[in-house]
Amino acid sequence: MQTPAPLEEYVRATSVADAIAQLEKYGEDARLVAGGHSLIPMMRLRLARPEALIDINDLDELKSIKVEGNEIVIGAMVRHREVLDSPLLFEHYPIFRECEKVIADPVVRNRGTVGGSYCQADPSEDLSALGSALRGSVVIQNSTGTRTVPMREFHFGPYMTQVGDGEILTEVRFPIRPGAGSAYEKVERRVGDWAVTSVGTFVVVKNGVVEDCGIGLAAVGAEHFCVPAAEEFLIGKAPTEENLVQAATLAAEGCNPSSDQRGPADYKKHLAKELTLRALRRSVQSSQGA
Amino acid sequence: MQVTMTINGESVTKECEPRTLLVHFIRDIVGLRGTHWGCDTSNCGTCVLWVDGEPVKSCTMLAAMADGREVRTVEGLEQNGQLDPIQEGFRECHGLQCGFCTPGMMMTGRWILDNNPNPSEEEIREGISGQLCRCTGYHNIVKSIQWAAEHPAENEVKA
Numbered sequence: 001m002q003t004p005a006p007l008e009e010y011v012r013a014t015s016v017a018d019a020i021a022q023l024e025k026y027g028e029d030a031r032l033v034a035g036g037h038s039l040i041p042m043m044r045l046r047l048a049r050p051e052a053l054i055d056i057n058d059l060d061e062l063k064s065i066k067v068e069g070n071e072i073v074i075g076a077m078v079r080h081r082e083v084l085d086s087p088l089l090f091e092h093y094p095i096f097r098e099c100e101k102v103i104a105d106p107v108v109r110n111r112g113t114v115g116g117s118y119c120q121a122d123p124s125e126d127l128s129a130l131g132s133a134l135r136g137s138v139v140i141q142n143s144t145g146t147r148t149v150p151m152r153e154f155h156f157g158p159y160m161t162q163v164g165d166g167e168i169l170t171e172v173r174f175p176i177r178p179g180a181g182s183a184y185e186k187v188e189r190r191v192g193d194w195a196v197t198s199v200g201t202f203v204v205v206k207n208g209v210v211e212d213c214g215i216g217l218a219a220v221g222a223e224h225f226c227v228p229a230a231e232e233f234l235i236g237k238a239p240t241e242e243n244l245v246q247a248a249t250l251a252a253e254g255c256n257p258s259s260d261q262r263g264p265a266d267y268k269k270h271l272a273k274e275l276t277l278r279a280l281r282r283s284v285q286s287s288q289g290a
Numbered sequence: 291m292q293v294t295m296t297i298n299g300e301s302v303t304k305e306c307e308p309r310t311l312l313v314h315f316i317r318d319i320v321g322l323r324g325t326h327w328g329c330d331t332s333n334c335g336t337c338v339l340w341v342d343g344e345p346v347k348s349c350t351m352l353a354a355m356a357d358g359r360e361v362r363t364v365e366g367l368e369q370n371g372q373l374d375p376i377q378e379g380f381r382e383c384h385g386l387q388c389g390f391c392t393p394g395m396m397m398t399g400r401w402i403l404d405n406n407p408n409p410s411e412e413e414i415r416e417g418i419s420g421q422l423c424r425c426t427g428y429h430n431i432v433k434s435i436q437w438a439a440e441h442p443a444e445n446e447v448k449a
Contacts, residue, residue, distance in 0.1 A: 002330045002331075003309060003311065003314075004309040004311075004352075005309070006307070006309055007307070007308040007309040008308070009308065010291065010308040010352065010354040012357075033352075033355070036350060036351060036352070036355065037332060037347075037350055040311075040350050040351065040352065041331060041332055041350065043309075044311075044330065044331075053308070053352070053354075055354070055355055057355065104420070105335075105419045105420025105421075106345075106398075106416065106417055106419065106420055107335060107338055107345045107346065107347055107398060107420040107421070108332065108347065108420055110344045110345060110346060111346055111347075111350070111351070191419045192419060192420055
């Protein structure tokens with residue numbers, strides 16, 4: 001039987017400010033819990049042994065999906081299911097629906113949150129590939145104020161992010177790009193599993209040329225879940241099959257996967273190329289300027 | 291710590307440790323053994339019950355996190371001595387062999403139908419994709435949920 005180690009305190013935060021105050025009160029042994037679908041399994045395995053848990057499920061201020069200026073803003077407590085079902089996100093970026101559909105399973109998606117996924121920072125996290133592809137940013141708050149960190153600077157490494165002690169990720173932001181096409185591709189061993197490899201892309205085609213694009217890859221050891229060289233190659237060129245293949249090849253070359261129970265490294269590199277190509281093709285097709 | 295929640299319409303207050311998982315609270319402290327405890331790793335889904343109207347894997351939630359919330363377990367499917375159509379469906383279509391996954395399957399099945407009264411086979415299979423039947427009897431589970439869709443209770447509105 002797996003039971004978490006004894007927990008001294010369980011507290012319900014009543015606001016973001018309260019959550020920060022509680023984090024400061026209990027120090028480095030405190031953890032925030034949102035959906036709990038990463039933290040509680042880690043507590044059962046005793047990989048995580050927080051002394052105080054601060055539950056942020058009541059923080060309605062973190063539960064909205066909205067447009068602010070030219071950005072989409074998703075609150076940290078928005079559940080995976082709400083992202084999957086959001087017409088607003090789908091309208092701007094179909095990648096949100098495609099990506100969420102392959103994250104875990106419907107029951108887990110009822111609980112798991114956007115903020116939790118980013119803070120857990122699993123190297124196979126699909127939302128991290130999506131966030132890096134769209135070049136989003138995260139907003140982190142502490143008792144002195146807030147700061148905005150680009151998604152491509154957010155991770156120090158696997159399971160390590162810029163969110164420090166006494167801090168909370170409050171929202172993620174994505175720039176709106178009119179006419180962008182986007183797509184998500186994932187290979188998993190079985191439904192609901194972590195990715196063997198997954199790739200998300202967006203492409204903006206204007207006047208027959210790729211004006212902008214983004215490529216995000218999960219589970220293949222790409223630094224910050226991206227390979228900028230592949231994007232730089234494609235921008236300014238016609239979205240021909242030959243150019244897409246070259247961009248996909250560069251993307252795979254920029255990955256550094258390890259062999260594990262999900263597959264050997266060379267297979268993952270092969271997937272990185274093939275899935276990048278498929279996602280780019282569909283992104284180009286759905287770009288309104290194509 | 292003291293935890294109070296509404297379970298199948300009744301308010302229940304019990305003492306537990308902050309680390310107590312909801313599945314253990316329901317089974318061992320409240321004594322409702324209909325909810326099963328399976329893999330303990332959020333994979334199998336036999337511990338699925340509802341919290342505030344949505345199915346949740348209760349091995350991945352602390353009882354403390356359900357404090358003040360509304361819980362519905364498999365025991366709450368039956369109403370006034372009448373089995374829920376989802377229960378009738380599992381009986382009619384032999385939707386279980388060993389019965390271990392059944393409570394979770396029925397709780398998710400009920401939720402699928404509440405959100406989509408006429409689901410396709412694919413939608414049902416997607417809906418229960420977070421749950422495992424160790425007898426691999428998925429075919430009859432899908433048929434049982436389809437049976438329930440075709441035989442809604444009188445007070446259910448068929449879309």
